[in-house]
Amino acid sequence: MATKMSMADLQLVDYEGEDTQKVAVLDEPYKMSIQNAKIPAPADNEVRVKIKWVGICGSDLEAYRGTRAPEFVSIPARLGHEVSGIIDMVGENVVGVKVGDKVTCRYVWGAFAEYIVCKPFNVKVLPPDFPMLEISPIEVLPGIIHAAELGKIDQTKNVLIMGQGVSGLIMTQVVSQFSPKNLAVTDLSPRKLELGKKYGATHTYLLPDKDAATMDYAGKDFPDGFDVVIPCLLEGDGVIDAMECAAMCGKIVMYGCIGVCRKPIDFFKAHRKRLEYYLTEPRRDIDMRRFFEEGVQMVMDGMVNTSEMITHKFPLEQIDEAFALRNNSPEGTIHIVIDCERK
Numbered sequence: 001m002a003t004k005m006s007m008a009d010l011q012l013v014d015y016e017g018e019d020t021q022k023v024a025v026l027d028e029p030y031k032m033s034i035q036n037a038k039i040p041a042p043a044d045n046e047v048r049v050k051i052k053w054v055g056i057c058g059s060d061l062e063a064y065r066g067t068r069a070p071e072f073v074s075i076p077a078r079l080g081h082e083v084s085g086i087i088d089m090v091g092e093n094v095v096g097v098k099v100g101d102k103v104t105c106r107y108v109w110g111a112f113a114e115y116i117v118c119k120p121f122n123v124k125v126l127p128p129d130f131p132m133l134e135i136s137p138i139e140v141l142p143g144i145i146h147a148a149e150l151g152k153i154d155q156t157k158n159v160l161i162m163g164q165g166v167s168g169l170i171m172t173q174v175v176s177q178f179s180p181k182n183l184a185v186t187d188l189s190p191r192k193l194e195l196g197k198k199y200g201a202t203h204t205y206l207l208p209d210k211d212a213a214t215m216d217y218a219g220k221d222f223p224d225g226f227d228v229v230i231p232c233l234l235e236g237d238g239v240i241d242a243m244e245c246a247a248m249c250g251k252i253v254m255y256g257c258i259g260v261c262r263k264p265i266d267f268f269k270a271h272r273k274r275l276e277y278y279l280t281e282p283r284r285d286i287d288m289r290r291f292f293e294e295g296v297q298m299v300m301d302g303m304v305n306t307s308e309m310i311t312h313k314f315p316l317e318q319i320d321e322a323f324a325l326r327n328n329s330p331e332g333t334i335h336i337v338i339d340c341e342r343k
Contacts, residue, residue, distance in 0.1 A: 012036065013038060019038060020037060020038060021113055021342070022036065022037075022317070022342070023035055023114070024078065024112035026075055026076060026079055028076075030064065030327070032064070039114070040116070040117045041089070044091040044092050044093040046090075046094070046117045047097055047120055048115055049088070049115065049116050049118065051111060051113060052132050053133055053135065053136050053338065053340070054340055055136040055137060055139075057081065057139075058167070058234045058256070058258065059081075060079045061327060064326075067259055067260050078111075078112065078113065082111075083105035083116070084132050084134075085102075085103060085105070086101065086102055087100065088100075096120065104124050104126060104135045104138045104139055105123050105124075106124070106139050107121075114340055114341070121285065126138075126300075130300070133307070140166065140167050141174070143291075144167065145174060145291045146280050146281075147253045150253050151178075151278075152251070153180050154178065154179060155179050155180070157180050157181055157227040157228050158180065158222055158228075159180040159182070159183050159226060159228045159230070160228070160230070160245055161185045161196075162214065162230065162231040162233055162245075163186065163187060163233040163238075163256060164187040164189070164192035164195065165187075166309055168185070168187070168196070168256075171255065173199045173200065177303060183200055184201065184205065185205070186205045186217070188208075190206060192334065195308065195334075203218070205218050211237075214241050215245055218245065224248070226246060226247055226250060227250050228250065229245050229251070231252070231254060231257045232256040233257055234256065234257075236257050236260050237261055238256065239252070239257045239265065246273060248274060249273070249275075251276045251277075251278065254277060254278065309334040311333055313336075313337055313338075313339060314339065315339050316340045
C-alpha cells in the first residue's frame with residue numbers, strides 16, 4: 001500500500017537527459033510542478049510500467065488540499081495511483097507478466113510520471129484490445145465490490161449511495177447488480193444523477209450543497225431510513241449524515257468520507273440505532289486480487305461502464321491546471337485524467 005514519502009524518495013535531478021523522465025511534484029498545498037527524475041529500473045522481482053493515463057482520485061485531491069493525514073503523505077510528494085499503462089521492462093526473477101502487457105495498477109504511488117516500478121502483485125493484465133483511456137478507473141473496483149458484499153445487499157434491502165462522483169457512479173453500477181429492493185443516490189450535480197439513474201438507481205436526490213441533510217429530501221420516500229448506507233464522499237462530515245440516514249440496525253459501509261471530520265460525532269446515536277460500521281479496503285492481499293479480477297471481468301463483460309464518466313483530459317505538463325479544475329469542478333465535470341506519455 002502507499003506509504004509516507006520523504007524528499008529523498010522523489011529521486012529528482014537537476015538535469016534533463018535520456019535517463020530522466022518528467023514527473024509531477026506536489027510542492028505545497030494547491031501547487032504542483034513538473035520536474036525531472038531518474039527513470040527507474042526494476043529490481044529482480046519488479047516490473048516497470050510505461051504510463052499512459054492516470055486519473056485524479058479523491059485521495060489525490062485531499063493531498064493536494066493538504067488535508068491528508070501525514071502518515072500517508074508528506075510534502076513535497078508525488079501523487080497518482082489510478083494507472084493505465086504498458087509493462088516495458090521486467091526483472092529477471094519475474095514470471096507470468098511480460099513486456100508489452102497492458103495493465104492497470106493498485107497500491108502504487110507517484111504515478112503522475114512517465115514510468116513507475118512495482119511488484120507484479122500491483123498490476124492486473126488486461127486484454128490487448130482493451131481501450132487505454134478506460135483502464136484507470138478500474139483501480140477503484142476492488143474496494144467497491146468489497147463494499148457491496150459487506151453490505152449483504154439483496155432484494156430486501158433499501159440502499160443509499162451518497163455521492164455520484166467516479167467511485168459513486170461505479171458503486172451504483174455494481175450495487176444495482178446485487179438486486180436491492182430500492183437504490184437511492186444523492187449528488188449536487190444533475191448530470192451525475194442522470195448517469196446514476198441510467199446505471200440502476202431507482203431514486204435520485206439533488207442536494208443544494210454538501211451540508212444539506214439527506215433525509216430532508218429522501219425522508220419522504222424512506223421515512224424509516226436505509227438498511228445500507230454507502231458514503232462515496234470526500235468530506236469526513238458525511239459520516240454524520242450517513243448516521244441520520246441509516247435505519248434501525250442498519251449498516252454503514254465507509255467507502256468514502258476520507259476527509260477531515262469537522263463536526264462532532266454523536267456516537268450515542270450510533271449505539272441507540274444499533275448501527276454496524278464497515279471499512280472497505282480488503283484486509284487480505286488474496287481478497288484484493290480476487291476483487292481485482294472480478295472488477296476487470298465486469299468491465300470486460302459490459303456490466304460496468306468506465307468511459308462515460310471521463311470528461312476531461314490534460315497532458316502531464318498541465319497537471320496544475322487539471323488539479324485546479326478538479327478542486328473546483330463546474331457542472332458536467334466528473335473524471336479528469338492525465339496523459340503521461342512522453343511526447
